[in-house]
Amino acid sequence: MLKFLHRQTWPRLRDRHHEVACHFCDSLHDVELIEEGQTAYCNTCGSTLYTNQPQSLERAFAFGLTGVLFLLGMLFLPFITMEAQGNNLTTSAGETVIRLWLTGGPIISVAVAIFIFILPFFQLASLIYLCLPLLSGRAFPGMVPVTKLMQGLQSWVMVEVFFLGTLVSLLKLVKLADITLGLGFWSMVGLMLSLAAAVGGIDKLELWDRIEVAYRRRKTPDVSVEGGVEC
Known part of the structure; x- marks a missing residue:
């Protein structure tokens, strides 16, 4: 099940809707903020969607x-x-x-x-x-x-x-x-x-x-970003 937490440690664009598809069943999920060391799972099949790896x-x-x-x-x-x-x-x-x-x-x-x-x-x-x-x-x-x-x-x-x-x-x-x-x-x-x-x-x-944020900041330095620290 997808766990909803309060912060993440990598930046992402605030003005874009973030979605991720399960690699096994293709179910589409909104990407929620997860804490460092936590993992988000598919609501349909329980497979791992993404992990917030420490450092x-x-x-x-x-x-x-x-x-x-x-x-x-x-x-x-x-x-x-x-x-x-x-x-x-x-x-x-x-x-x-x-x-x-x-x-x-x-x-x-x-x-x-x-x-x-x-x-x-x-x-x-x-x-x-x-x-x-x-x-x-x-x-x-x-x-x-x-x-x-x-x-x-x-x-x-x-x-x-x-x-x-x-x-x-x-x-x-x-x-x-x-x-x-x-x-x-x-x-x-x-x-x-x-x-x-x-x-x-x-x-x-x-x-x-991170790549998306870095490219956007190169064009617009004051771009709105949500998430945690840079690295």
């Missing part, structure tokens, strides 16, 4: 920056070390992509590069580009298409799939060689968690409201 922009921005660092670590730091019959092989995730290309697997190499490295980077970069100006209530050019890009990339980022594939491969390799997990592997785990925390750290409704 959402700061958390999303911090996890976005952390995710970029983990992505770089995954690319360049030693991923695994294999030792068998006196031979040692240490490789990073970036070197693995190059090896796939050189050993006759260009399609797989390109797919791994796109879905595991390039798209996650664009998703994190998009989030940082959005949060950085919104923390001070400002708007950067192209924030609407960047937001759509960030949300559209969620279905195509496959770090979790790569992680599961790596675990399956390691279970087979441990029977043939001694395996040591390097910092690159743990960077992949950190990237996976940072992506989930960064993208899930800010509610979509809040993000669009």
Whole structure:
């Protein structure tokens, strides 16, 4: 059921009627003010409509920056070390992509590069580009298409799939060689968690409201706004 509370911590335009549709049953609801840490639910099916995340922009921005660092670590730091019959092989995730290309697997190499490295980077970069100006209530050019890009990339980022594939491969390799997990592997785990925390750290409704207010204020500085603090 939709809970009616007295304040919210993100700003929204006072002169616009705010509505939200349930993602599961398409029921239309008025967007009511909810307190920080509270959630609004669909009156029809009980699904979550939106959540007022505490310090959402700061958390999303911090996890976005952390995710970029983990992505770089995954690319360049030693991923695994294999030792068998006196031979040692240490490789990073970036070197693995190059090896796939050189050993006759260009399609797989390109797919791994796109879905595991390039798209996650664009998703994190998009989030940082959005949060950085919104923390001070400002708007950067192209924030609407960047937001759509960030949300559209969620279905195509496959770090979790790569992680599961790596675990399956390691279970087979441990029977043939001694395996040591390097910092690159743990960077992949950190990237996976940072992506989930960064993208899930800010509610979509809040993000669009903040962007709308920032754009309107750039044109009309004294625009009427309701809600709580800026960040």
